[in-house]
Amino acid sequence: MNKVLFIENDAVVAGIYRNKLSMEGFQVEVVSDGETGLQRARETAPDVILLDLMLPKLTGLEVIRILRADPAFQTTPIIVLTGTYLTSMVQEAWKAGATKCLAKANTTPKILVDTLRSMLQPTPRAEVRPQPDRPLAAEPVRSGLLAPDEDFQAELRRDFLQQLPQTLGVFRQHLQAINRAASASERLHQLQELQHRMRAFAGSAGLVGLSGLSRVADLFEALLRELVGKPEAWTVSTLRTVAAAVDCLHWLAQRCHLPEVQNLPQATALVVEDEPLARRAVTHALEKARIRTVAVENAETALNLAAENRFDLVILDVDLPGMNGFALCTQLRRSPAFGHTPVLFVTSLNDLQARSSSTMSGGNDFIAKPFLFTELALKALMFTLRYQVEQAVAPPPACPASDTDSSAQSHAES
Secondary structure (H helix, E strand, O other): EEEEEEOOOOOOHHHHHHHHHHHHHOOOEEEHHHHHHHHHHHOOOOEEEEOOOOOOOOOOHHHHHHOOOHHHHHHOOEEEEEEEEEEHHHHHHHHHHOOEEEEEHOOOOOHHHHHHHHHHHOOOOOOOOOOOOOOOOOOOOOOOOOOOOHHHHHHHHHHHHHHHHHHHHHHHHHHHHHHHHOOHHHHHHHHHHHHHHHHHHHHHHHHOOOHHHHHHHHHHHHHHHHHHOOOOOOHHHHHHHHHHEEEEEEEHHOOOOHHHHHOOOOEEEEOOOOOOOHHHHHHHHHHHHEEEEEEEEEHHHHHHHHHOOOOOEEEEOOOOOOOHHHOOOOOOOOHHHHHHOOOOEEOOOOOOOHHHHHHHHHOOOEEEEOOOHHHHHHHHHHHHHHHHHHHHHHHOOOOHHHOOHHHHHHHHHO
């Protein structure tokens, strides 16, 4: 019987994976912090070590580095199972000697079992070759192992949905406590509590196949983690974004049972920004949210694209050459195709007049430069998901789409 040491401080996630691994014939020990995990690894010599990167006492990254420096663990398979948006830490984990990195949001217990078996079947101790440039994996190595464990996942989903109203109520309580915080230290404490709960929620939502909830919660947790690490980044804007994220989770939770919400296509955003560095910054933020971008420098080019393509989000600077962002937004709103498309202003203008003008021209939201990449990514994800869901569940139009519309959509996706 192969021994698995699982280092994970989320009791719910650890319990789900442990139960499934035990049912499949693995001997599993779970510990909740990196320091204890390192000690138990040395004492028990497991065949496989499975760990999160965000751990108390010692991080998962530190555990990997210490183990790989020990000759006894240089060939032991080490599998990282962590959040989707820990990209930089995942790259460091590959460099430190992780055998494989999996994302909680899309790794079901079935996939994990198949991954372990594919590693252990050839030899109990496969040679480890660090792979620093590889991203998070979502599938096992062998082909033919992706059939979902439907009964098990259906049971998990029922339990998750039963607890969902209570879980969302707790998020509301933390948000209210953040708003009422009398000091920066009290607010920081509430942000930390909400972050820990959000990380567990993101993992659980991914396990039960609710990808929309999982994606928002995962990126929300990343923003909260950044705010905890940089308390000076807390502003009125971030407060609004945190509140909007809690609202978005409630909104998605009410619709997560709808078949149209599953397997939504990748969203596409039109970005209009004349400054190259700012344009690259916005594009980078959208990449974190897995949103495709078409970036242009002026309003004229944007209008030409909008005439031929549909977008799920428009991001505008205000100070553009020729027609400014407010006038461009007004122009877009005159087109039936962009009557409900979310428009987000990203600009260095941060006065009351600018905010009022953004609303009057038809903008949905406003974020000031300089911005946190994660905050913009979360805002963009929430807007695009909501828009895509509303479009998917809307009643069909009276007349079928024309060939011109179809070709325009194809052009947008190319």
